[in-house]
Amino acid sequence: MRVLHFYKTYYPDSMGGIEQVIRQLCVGTGRLGVSNTVLSLSRHDKLTPFEFEGHTVHRVPLNAEIASNAISLQSIGALARMAQEADVVHYHFPWPFMDLAHFMARVNKPSVVTYHSDIVRQRNLLRLYAPLKHRFLRSVDAIVAASPNYLASSPVLDRYRDKTSVITYGLDKTTYPQPEPDRLAHWRARVGPKFFLFVGVLRYYKGLHILLEAAAGLDYPIVIVGAGPIEQELKQQAARLKLKNVIFLGALDDADKVALLTLSYALAFPSHLRSEAFGISLLEGAMYGKPMISCEIGTGTTYINIDGDTGIVVPPSDPLALRAAMQRLWDNPELARQMGRRAELRYQELFTSEKMAMNYLSLYEELAPQRLAAPLARAQA
Structure with missing residues (x-):
């Protein structure tokens, strides 16, 4: 064939x-x-x-x-x-x-x-x-x-x-590199032991401007991996909001991306428009056993992330709801762990x-x- x-x-x-x-x-x-x-x-x-x-x-x-x-x-x-x-x-x-x-x-x-x-x-x-x-x-x-x-x-x-x-x-998962201890130690020292992670191309429909609004008033580390057409616009927004807890890392190779996926506490995936038809980065989060936060936009993101089971689903373009979801996961480590485990099981059942x-x-x-x-x-x- x-x-x-x-x-x-x-x-x-x-x-x-x-x-x-x-x-x-x-x-x-x-x-x-x-x-x-x-x-x-x-x-x-x-x-x-x-x-x-x-x-x-x-x-x-x-x-x-x-x-x-x-x-x-x-x-x-x-x-x-x-x-x-x-x-x-x-x-x-x-x-x-x-x-x-x-x-x-x-x-x-x-x-x-x-x-x-x-x-x-x-x-x-x-x-x-x-x-x-x-x-x-x-x-x-x-x-x-x-x-x-x-x-x-x-x-x-x-x-x-x-x-x-x-x-x-x-x-x-076998096509992804295995993170070396030195690389894990490097990123743990740079971004801390507990952080929310976003991975993806920085495009208009990814909802990152909403994530930045949600980050205002929080002190949780938020790591953004990726480059794209609205990168400078997002950095300018973060500067206006005086966000000290948001870390832009730019585009990284697979080895560094996997290291950050491994270390992350949870995935923040705020895409708010139907242009986000599925969310491969969201699926990668499930594959690595991470609880997820995503938006209900009528697409595959809510097929990957089941509200209350594998993570939390919030309305699109709602920074207050997104902030509340982040606070809920951050303050409940056992809930986050259980959701991450169920996310991994769902990946193994449906998404290999x-x-x-x-x-x-x-x-x-x-x-x-x-x-x-x-x-x-x-x-x-």
Whole structure:
């Protein structure tokens, strides 16, 4: 079984949530015998194909980017050629240029779309894009949502329920580095023995401005790991609020991130808009047995974090509620420990890479014979 993944960016150019899902999916299905290839865009000059954790990565030049929509004319030809060699083409939505490339490349292989998120922000452009989006979603063979919560709350997916299934994201803890004692000691000395942790790209929908408001008046250490387009804006806000307890660490490598996950007291994940469709960093917190605080936004964040069980769920954009949740966990270590343990058990039950890989392999195997059988059935008619 040969599967081609197509998305606008991938390792080593970036490793955000969707890229991590693709990585875990390639590694997990690779262990089950699938040969995976990833086609992505890049600004780098040297774009030689390379092997990464058992799968092949091909990159083509990124020509332009308009409203977060990466464009590459070279990708159309590459997609056409590489799809010919694949048994299944696996798209990762949203990426409007991808929809256009699918038709221009005349892809005629079994196709799967993992629907990572609705498009939330660019409403005017969305109206122009809607006809292409729906033509693309009608044309593919299967659509996958990452949580039942998102399937239930997405007006777009509601139109395609007949071919949409739910396969949750999964992580493999063995693909994460084991933290060395010296690294743990370094971070413990720098940030203290007890702290709230946020990990992620610093984007508008992450709700970090709300977290900073909640931090005002508290003296709990809050560690923010990540870089992104609103980093300076957040630092300026922290300065205005005179926050001495918030530590911005910037982007860190996996070894340092794992060390901080291991040491952290709890995860603070204040995303307040539906652009946060799942929350891979939140899932990493569950994998490391941490209690979580998140917001109810009708997406997969509340599928990972069950209020009162694995953590606390608060209304979005409510700094007072977020502050109260942090105080509750901080003042009740035994409650926090029990919630963290239940979070880890829920990860082991629902969110492993092995489970995700087996479900996707079943879908691939279901789709490929259908598409191959269709011309034969027409010929025999």
